[in-house]
Amino acid sequence: MHNKYFTPRRATQAHLAGVHDILLWTNQYNGDSETIFKLLPKDPRTLSARFLLEPTTTTYICCPECHKLYPFIPNDRPANPQICDYRKTPASEPCGAKLWKERDYGPYGIRSSPVKKYVHQDLKSWLGRLLSRPGIENLLENRAVDAKSEVDDIWGGEVFRNFKDRAGNPYYPGPDNELRLAFSLSVDGFDPYQNKVAKQSAASTGIWMVLLNLPPHLRYLEENIYVAGVIPGPSKPSSDQLNHYMELIVREAKEFWENGVFFSRTFEHRLGRLARSIIAPLVCDLLGARQVIGYPGTLTAHYFCTACDLDLDDIHVIEPSLWPAKDIGEIRMFAQLYRDAPNEKLQQYIFQGSGWRWSPLFELEYWDPVKFTAIDSMHSLDLNLVKNHCRVLFKIDTKKPSGDASRTPALTVVKRLNADSDSSELSSLERCQGVIFDNTRTLAYDLLGFHRSILYTFCLDYGINRLGGSSDKTLVGTRWVLAKYIYRWRQEQENVGLKDFLQRYPKLSTQMEEMLDARNSNTPERSEPAPSSTGTSSESATGRSQLPKPAVLRKFAHGLLSLESADSSDAMKLYLRLTSQTLEHFCHILEINPILPSQPQPQPQPRANKKKMLFELVVRQMLESEELRDKLLGQYPEEEGGLSGSAFLGKDVMEAIWSDMKATRLPSWISPVPHDWGSTRRGKLSANNWRIIAVIHLPITLIRLYGHTEGRKRDLLSNFMELVKAIRIATMNATTQQQIDQYNSLILRYSAGVKQLFPDYEILPSHHMSLHIGDTLRHFGPKHSHDSPHYERYINLFHRMNNNHKLGDLEGTLLRTSVRHANIIAMLKDDTGLLETASNLVQRMTMNDKERLRGFRLAEMFSLDSSLEDGNGRHRSGELDVFCHNLLCSVLQAPPTERNVSVSRRVVFLEAITHRNSVYAVWNSLRYKDSAILYIDQEGSRNAGVIQEIFKLDHRYSSGKAVVLPFVILRKYNQMAEQEDPYRQYGIAGGFSCELELTSTIEIVAMSQVLCHVAVTSFAEHNFTHILPINRELLSLDLELEETLEEP
Template sequence: MTFASGIDGDLTQKFFRDFPTDPRTVLRFFDFEPVTISLVCCPSCFCLYPLSEDTAEKCTNENVPGKVCGAGLFKRKKTLRGRLIRKPIRCFVYQPFPEWLGRFLSRPGIEDLVDRPLSIEDPQEWQDIGDARALRELLWSDGLPFLPREGETFDGEGRYVFAFNIDWLNPRGNKQSGKQESLGAMYMVCLNLPVRCRYKFENVYLVGIIPTPSEPSTHQTNHVTRPLIDHLVPAWEHGIRLTRTHNYPNGRSTKSALVPLVADLPAARKTSGHLSASSANFCSFCSLQACDSQNLDYKSWKRRSPEKHRELADEWLRQTSGAARTRLQTATGVRWSEFLRLIYWDPTRYTLVEPMHALLLRDIMHHGRTLFGMGKECPEGDGEFWLYCDAKKAAKGRPRPAGGDAPKPQKGTVEWAQHVLHHGTDKGLARLTNPLLDALYRSTLPSWIGRIQRRIGVANQGKLKADEWQGAGTIHFPITLIRLWARKKGRYREMLENFIHLAAAVMIATMRTQNQARADQYTTHFLSYLKGLKTLYPRYKWPPTLHLSLHIPEFISLFGPVYSWWAFPFERYNGAIQKIPTNFK
């Protein structure tokens, strides 16, 4: 302003006339904002339409042939001047892949990182995802390796591989009493980047935001992934020509592939075309049935075929009624997915069993809360009394005796535990769990290891996060249980040995470097853990992740150390989205 005041005449007037008064004008001028496309999203079936005047008022999508959705797409809103305008009820925001890739490769230093070739020899030690089999075995249409080896340049053509994540979060926070909504987010990360910078916020591709308030159902998820797949199909087959990048001012060609699908079980199954983990065909990697989930002879498991999967998915798509599709997917465990349009994508190998959710938030958590009785819903203490949880629930509605209390059994016996569970006294239940929890709380630990809660599973104590369950399962529980049970005989000693196998398997799976010997050690420990479960807790209903976790060594051999591809970074992105201040409009 001071500079402009010293200029006379028309230049001064032009300066003030052209000076931006809105910060959005400045952002547009400097091109800081990413390129995004807003699409009209059907509030019923999630089908997408262009945001234009030609878009119909109602959804014309046919979920099955001959059955039109018909849901309204727009609402009328009156402006300040009294004019009625139509606005979409819901919008899906998509960031086109070619535009993001162009901006990504225009940043200084990025191409130096992502254009690094793989080593010629297959490494025996896997330090990152490029050392393992999956990316090294990825072949292009000509039958040659997709990613370059040392000495290969592909005439300056960039070859890039991405991981995909999809997840839902509550934009209003995770408070139990708060309003429950589901906002979807899709991310991709470039696996060519070194792991030290792969998951930095500035390197993450935010594919799109799926609108609230509810999640799409299984087949509806295909609508929101379709815009991305529309760009990824030609990105593999013909490539994307960029007019300019940082290292190539005259432009360069690129080819890109989406390989691992990294997500929790519900999101992964929705996206990949597999049925949920609670179905009869519960495993996406082998054909084992849910009724036989405790079959531990893993050499007898029949591997699923990607070719057969595609045949069944095409057959599902050809069905002319919803009932026919339901019958087929129930029998086969397969339905159509947009990802199958990627001709190189293997739904049996690339739909990962994600270790953060499977091992930490399922296997360790279930053992601690259910078998060790640290959860409010199953307070069976040391694992001895878990068989009586159902009896406790049934006893809540049972009428009390008319007069007098029955004599209480002796403390420390099964009869006493049964009495406590039937009568539901919190004080009695606390006595079952306090020895273990108190010992955990009194442990002296290094300053960099966090202390766990005194009352795990109690509502007002909050939930343990994945890294807290990892610390509990590999540090807190083993140290404390060894101190409490190592000198005991019989069941307690067996329970200790059983849990140590689980802790050892988790520690091996989460090591920073991997090799085939460690993957085999994981299998040995986890099999011993499952065999112990069958003996110690014969009526325990196994969650599906116990079987799925036995497949983790195969994914380690395909994709290397889990820290280079698990879901921890994507959960941080969800947290960042939750913290964005909005007016919820």
């Protein structure tokens, strides 16, 4: 109870004492009672030790400032370090933080203890325990890596198929006497208090590794996940502080990779065997992944993409062929330069210029952060793209009528120096020209010392485009990419642009001189700045000479006011649109001194740094002061009627969606969305909520409302349905190259449509990352093999555990408790003696678990091994009536060779059955929600119906083969004519319309012809029923239906 259900230790002690009294009272023991009672423990910790449930761990003293780790020697303070002496670089000052604190224990005196401790679980011990379990090794070795057209797991992806060991041979399966393993790595922060303890805000960080050799339905279970440790709070380790913890992971990973680890005995090999392992992929949210691999972790970093070298200024470029590729050799070079830099100033120079810090993962010779960093669809698609589309593009307004979400085009902005550039920027451009003119051997690296806008301006003025002198006029790329462009251009002695530069030097370019002449002239009209060849930027050139219009200022003001309840993507979008001058204007209104406390005298700041500091200052002051928020609201009140009709999801549409949700019957495995989502009463929604809203509820209502119309609202719908189709493909349980190509096409069409329909929309990094999901599917197979919900579920498990709420201590408690929990679950499954001795206890626990089956526990229960078992265990024997028996005969005797085969009327009727990892049930049962299905009829057409009966038949074919065949008896829906159905134009993502009521005709269908569940929405007032297939295992069904539709 203590380790399985997290019953508090004192309660468990009381429970054990009660067991002691019951045994004493009933006298149900024989022999020496004193011996028996000695064996009966009084504390659950005794049982944990007796059954070896405790993990093998190493405890470290953790510096509260820099997170440096020192081995902890218990009960010997003099042997432990007292002060942190860590230096980030040889020239850095030592940290100097105190590692110990004094605690008053009353009559026991004052004792010292570490301020923070980090507990790390030993990977070798964890794996050794796993290999001692029956049947595990056979599962670990049963991974297929052959190239197939349809990939159903990570081992069929390009990365694992082509991965080589140190000898250059295929890594998997390896020699017969070796065990070849692969782990995915996840790192994520969470609030250990769940925001429930005195409104404290804290963050601890978990580190997990998933053994990918296990089948998908087993690998994400608690008992099979390796928890490396929980990093102590109250805040997450910043920048490269995480490296101290990753070094422990890499140290063990290197041993497994280079020499392997020999286990003296496993369950299947009594003489032992060698095991090797790799770490790939990295599965984290966007910001977490950046920090782990040593990439910038801020929302406004120019180096924002882990998969390509596109710069944040170029984020609007959605054509993949224009994105510069990353070079793993250059990445490793910059990471090593950062690690070996003698001082922090040089480290910062390298990081700002290249975007890379050192990560211990680079010590693994096979590590490739570009390929191995999986783009997580849960965060990129559900929590970002879908949420952003609904809240920002469509907009939700439950008080005003819906509109068409019209937008005014954003002001044309530039990324280059121009007539409005200040003297410091022009001086920087002149220095840059001098460096280029000198053309030293280190030219490319010297150029990293200049801001990207300087390099961009030079490239634009002299026609420097892409590597190799391409004539493509699109100029995109990070600072390092532009530096390489200039370096190669500088070496081309016959280049016309280079000759022009050498003749003009030290003058600026002709284009730049003309801009400056216009600025210096006394004419009242100033020439417009030259437009960028690529579009947008975070700072407008015209924005520094005048404030935006009052309507725009009002929009910015209300954006600032909403940041308290907004997420990071909303904050970033607002930041990108603001200018330094606008922020100074708000400071003036709010009477905020724009000079920071750490900066007592005004000092000139670079434009980007100034904007960032002003933004942080205004946001911080407003969040801390309600008076300031009221003052800004008073200055920019919301205009009555000014926003009416601007939200596509207005009051009337939202009420229609909520009404349709009530009329929609979903399978029981889908968690319902809050009935009032989008209203101010409802808080934040989960990723699962947003996906269900996008894939199910919005298509049902929006197609009904606008599927027959023309104009902008129809265009909004069609654009959104491109996203829905892309999400359905990205979340399938198997993938093919055709599906990947289809996803890429859909997400590109969606992105292009967004730019056209919402001309003021600035693409977010998460939107850009969704354009790389096709690469992740190709590298690592379908979504389930590199998905992130597993660590989100583990965080939920942490929240159920008891702890002392003391940061620095509770993290170790979470680790040990979770491992004991995992070990006792494994023991209950594997120990046959215990299963026999405590059969009633185990049966009751199993029944409790079935009551809350979700996610991977559900997948485990409905694995392929039990695909034809009765889902509820209830069945009855009986006979088919004459009509149903004749229908069954027509099915089984349809092949010419089976026409004379006898078909019995005796069958076993079931209430529910599992098929393709889903439960199907009869209509008149408690699981009636699982009775609506999509199936293939005898003519090969797809139809929807409702299951009336399920039965199994013992049958013998004409060949003599005896089988048990499952069938369903159903009533179907008659489909409406295609020309009358607005849903069919969107393929399977839109579903199809049927007559309102089921037909009275009975059909019998083999269970193998059942494709998936459907969502059923009855529109009595419109006299039709809508059917929407929703099972993720449709595989290529979307593509088959899409092929019948003409592309727009």
